[in-house]
Amino acid sequence: MSVPDGALADAKALLRVDAADEDALIETLIGAAIGVCERFTGLALLAADRSDAIPAVPGPGWQRLPATPVTAIGSVATLDIGAVATPLAVDAYAIDIDAAGDGWVRFSAPVSASRLLVGYRAGLAADWPSLPEALRQGVLRLVAHLYAHRDVMTDTPPAVVAALWRPWRRMRLA
DSSP, rough: OOOOHHHHHHHHHHHHOSSSSTTTHHHHHHEEEHHHHHHHHOOOOOOEEEEEEEEEOOSOOOEEEESEEEEEEEEEEEOOTTEEEEOOGGGGGEEETTTTTTTEEEEEEEOOOOOEEEEEEEEEESSSSGSSSSHHHHHHHHHHHHHHHHOOSSSSSOHHHHHHHHGGGOOOOO
């Protein structure tokens, strides 16, 4: 993952780091913190084009796309055993983006594939400055925590970070 424009400068300002000799480390920590935020909240933070393989469920069932919020669904193809994609005709599937931003795909005609390759765009904000302040500050505070505690492994964000992110958290029931 590339570091969003402006994130490195914001992190260095919070850390009070002026020199460029730790930029690579800080960029790695930013990428990790964004990943933790996305897993914690269930949201893709920054808008990006994605291509995900999902199971092809025959019949009228809808399949949810893994990233959310979805802003556009551009292509649907079948994937064969050799991972070769074959675009589906537009009348062979249906797509939907619901009010919560979840993207959905279903077959409207019989297809013999076991997997679909869906091309779509998902993300909460267009760029780093457009992210809601609580999410951005949570990422930066997690970067600061990881920077200060490089030798400590944890599977949960610090309480202050979780408090910033919790209002944005989307929980899904299986």
